[in-house]
Amino acid sequence: MSEETKKTKIGYYPGCAITKCSTSEEYGTSVLGVSRVIGPELVEIDDWNCCGASSGHATNHKLSTALSVRNISLAEKDGYDEVLAPCPMCSQRLIVSQDDVEKDEKLREEVEDAIEMPISNNVKVSNYLEIVKNYSMDEIAEKQKKKPEGLKVASYYGCLLVRPPKILKFDDPEDPKTMDEIVTAIGAEAVDWEFKTSCCGGGFTLSRTDVVVKLTNDILEGAADAGANAIAVACPMCHANLDMKQNNIEKETGRRFNIPIVYISELIGLALGLNPKDLGMDKHFIDTGSVINAFSNIEK
Amino acid sequence: MIEELRKKAEELLKNGTVKVVFGYGEGSVPERTRPVFITKPEDVNKLTWNKYCVYNLTTYLKRQETRKLGKPALILKGCDARTIIVLLKECQIKREDVYIIGVTCDGVGDPLAEKCKACDVHTPLIYDDLVGEKRENKEVPFEERYAELDEYEKLEEKDKWEFWQKQFEKCIKCYACSNICPLCFCDRCIVEKNQPQWIDPSAHPRGNLSWNVTRAYHLAGRCINCEECQRVCPVDIPLNLLNKKLAKEAEKSFDYRPGYNIDDELAMSTYKEDDDEDFFK
């Protein structure tokens, strides 16, 4: 292994939502597929466990922190100084837990006892957008095979990538730009719109469908009004709500958006000329054909 | 490296940049060096450089007899060069009035001097010319830098008192410690003030405590740990322990280390509204 690639070996933390055979498997598949072409090399952290999101952190702070931190300590043990958690629920949990143990000496001790490993704060946890921006922008330009035509993408960040800003310190929490930069880099048009960080309803998708329908409707409407013909996401939860709820919205309001919701990794994959099927693009509720067909080979 | 030093010194003297070069010369035995003051280009061969160059030559900046020689060039190790930053901050010298020949250094003394064990200024932070290959100034963790204090801090109160009384008892009030210190530059030391006489000048245990505590306190936030006071003490009082203790407290409380950054406010002439006050009732 050359010195340079060794440097960019990053611990990969899939989490429950995007690991193999899970509901958002296509996100994970596309992230890994893309990284095989343009790096950085991603290696799954051995023996990883739940990040402590959802019920974990809603019910027991110490437990959720310990779950989170264990993954980071495992990564450090494996010798990584950076971890990618593509799911923002995971990345946010991991980072917030790091922050919690840093600020609370007692909690740190308790957690260290629980996970039976020391905690250090040397491991940086990154979301997928950061990884692409920091490592792969040049590689994308270099290895791009296909370019989209007429593809107008609304970049949707949702809440977990940027909040809480004081701890995550990622991009402008009111008007983030990183995903837009990636969208522009592959040659699609990043539309300026208003709902980049609006709530999609998150975990209420089953318990309060009415609320989620209203919220996702606003987002889809905003994107449509801004002229977008696709929405890019980097979160399985956002994806699920926006992708699945378009039928419910049609039932409620009579409006059919039919906007494909694609992972940013899928878009990059298409630009690199990867097979849409390998990227999992056949697994969406809203047909992604229009997005796939927008890409055509770059004439050299 | 010695050749390079000599060449540099010769050049500076020849072209009139400086009138004198403060450097190290060979001592009476190979294991010793002594300070030399070269004023003529033809004398530069007296200059040497080896691991026995422990002294901090900046002390000669405060002395009348060496000041009289005119603008000096000083051969300074990284640790010694920190003194320059403090002296500049304390308005004792002007930058344009000294020429600094920095030397990179991997440690001096045989055995290795205590001050070198946790060195993070192998390459001086301030210089006009650098002689020797540039070294990386690796950060040394806080604990490691003050590790020498651990065994003394751990002592029981009574044992601390006894230890220091035994040390101070030896003091003969020769003031070598303050004479050698490049930062003890007062024209009239507080111990020389006799109206009123705050510090008993005789070598009496009462005055010895006051003297040694005050000497150390007056270096708080200033001492750059050259260990010269301790080296010259004829009765071997571990004076630098006191200096180091104060340095540790200043760093812990004010996040300040003297001689590292010319832009830092001097620790004892500034404050922060949220300075530690846990000990206040």
Added chain:
Amino acid sequence: MSKAEAKPENQFEPKIIAFLCNWCTYAGADLAGTGRKEYQANVRIIKLPCTGGIDPLFLIKAFERGADGILVSGCHPGDCHYNSGNYHARRRWNVFRPLLEFCGINPDRIQFSWISAAEGGKWVETINGIVDAVRELGPFESYQKLNTIGPETSGGAADASSETG
């Protein structure tokens, strides 16, 4: 409750020297007086304009002279009559106190507090607190002994400043 009445025979009475700033703590001590708040009589006050004007030499001299305990007290942070005097003072004690402790002087013998002109009650508590604490520690014999050991000196501290005519 009167401390004086409860005083057992031959109880050690420590001598405390208090260095106070004129504007806050000295006035706070006055307020304790105006409010007839009783406290132990072991304290001797030296008034200065500001805690920022207290040189650590004063404290060493006080111990040298035989004080068993020392109190330094001034305005609360932010309330200094001279804006920043107490902040500078606090810096000094931040390094001076650990230095004395390092030399084997019990930190309870030298206490610091912020007492405002309105805190007569706090003055009383502080004085009773330090007197009790130092009484517990006993006389500062180890320091006082320094005066009597070693060679006799021509101008001992006791008479260094007294004029004879």
Added chain:
Amino acid sequence: MSKKIGVFVCHCGTNISATVDVEKVAEEAKKNNPGVSYTTTYKYMCSDPGQKLLRDKIKEEGLDGVVVAACSPKMHEHTFRNASKKAGMNPYHVEISNLREQCSWVHPDKPTGTEKSVDLVRMMTEKTRKDKSLNPIKVPVTKRALVIGGGIAGIQAALDIADAGHEVIMVEREASIGGHMAQLSETFPTLDCSQCIMTPKMVELAQNENITLYTWSEIEAVDGYLGNFDVKIRKKARSVDLDLCTGCSSCWQVCPSKKIKSEFDMGLGKRTAIYIPFPQAIPSKPVLDREHCLLFKDARKKNIPPNDSKVCRKCLDICPIAPVKAIDYTQEDEIITEKIGAIVVATGYKELDDISMYGEYGGGKYKDVITGLQFERLASASGPSEGEIQRPSDGKVPEIIVFIQCVGSRDPAKGCSYCSKTCCMYTAKHTMLYKHKVHHGHAYVFYIDIRCPGKGYEEFSLRAIEEEGATYLRGRVSRVYKKGDKLVVLGADTLTGSVVEIEADMVVLASAMKAQDDAEKFAQKLSIQYDKDKFFSEIHPKLKPVESSSAGIFLAGTCQGPKDIPETVAQAGAAASKVLALLSADELEREPVVAKVDRLPAPIFSTCIGCFYCQRVCPYGAIESEDIKARDGSTIKTVARVNEGLCQGCGLCAATCRSKSVELAGFNDEQVYAEINSVEFN
């Protein structure tokens, strides 16, 4: 020679004598103390006969030192020092032993109290031995005031001082005086027109013979101290000769650069390159904006003197003044120096204008999200829309308007935790002005609390809600976004617990008053202190609300913190009266409790080694550096010197000096040493 000290022990009725054996105290004071030549006790030392006793004994016994053992020095130190002075003794040889507050009132056990009293008297006796004669410091006073800033605060202060017969110099950095008040449309709670009450004051100031006005000028440096400031003023190049110009308006009418955003109109209106900021400007003479002038732009591009450029000289050509034109492209900044006795700082505030920090409100992103001052200009009859409320984007009259309060204030998350104080009231006023102009429109206000602490303010606010129909919603806005040509305001109504969504035409942010951008630098220039928000600090928040931390410099108006017009005017009047008190005397007397750096004969000159720690710690900038020179003019050494005019006597320098080369009079080294040394230990 040893001093002859008298000790006077006061009974204070029975306040002291009930629990302290005063006779014993007097007796012990004399015992073993050859310096004490006279002791007595007296019922009430502070009474007239008591003071007479003191005076008589000083004379009869030839005393040159006195200890009065009585109550706290805070009570009667002054009394006894005065009495001694009358008896011909320097008053600084009097010390007070505080027997009442420190002994008799707090130690009911007589032997205990007596023993401590004896100690206290001895301590003061020893201190008195070392007391030195001190004389009050006399400072001459220049009877001229400087007022910095020509807003309502500065104008009021200047007029008050000038009307009392003193010279005033006013420095205003803009081209006209008037400040923010001139920009306002109407004022709360009376809704009278701001310019109608402001402009007569501006004219009055201009016509006052005691006032010299420098507009388009800034303070360059302030040196000196109370009564004796040397102030350097930079008169910025105006390119217009104020003596020659008649303000005929020809030049700004022909100026071809007509699209420069008007600062006075908060960027909503336009102005020319040579311009007066607003029609009622004082002086009503133009200034040439060199940044935007075509001639100067050309000259800069070609790197030639402006006078050599031929691109556009329309203003010069049309100027009717002859034979010398009033317009001068070659004018340069001029620095003048004025001697000043006292200074009023009235530099005002700056409205939070970087509203892009409120991206969630669309600040800086949408044209129709505007600030409070911008709304003032829209509502003003002399404003860019002549008083009609129009959206900046398309000139449409907004039918739904949302006001968001606490923008840049009460928001620790954005680094501004303080309350800007005036926004609640001006927002209520805005809703009314809006309603008066757009009858069918509707105003919504999102607020945290409605704060109306002023006469008629509460009623005014209620009127906005109850009579003028503004809808007040208690809650914060989470987001403002654009939908078509509407601005959707998402917020919470915390009183009903519901989420509110309003499709508005325009959003007005009640932006806070902030300190001026250069407040910090300016404060350093004047050596005055400022708070965490960069507003200048008064020295005592209650009892000295207009005094800055530097003697002789006073604060007025919003430079000290957000306030409304009546409060500003009141504070300006207060500052003026403080200035007048200072200027009323020919000389000022100050307590001689000041520090001094020692001076010794050659070859030492001073034990000061010039490390200047004292200068760094001095809160008053009272330490200067002095070069001690040899006969040939060369510098022997550079040492510190205390400026007595600035020193306030805290003693920080003395305690910081390692060589003890600085001492504080009244608390000098020997005095403190004697006190410590005199405590008796067993």
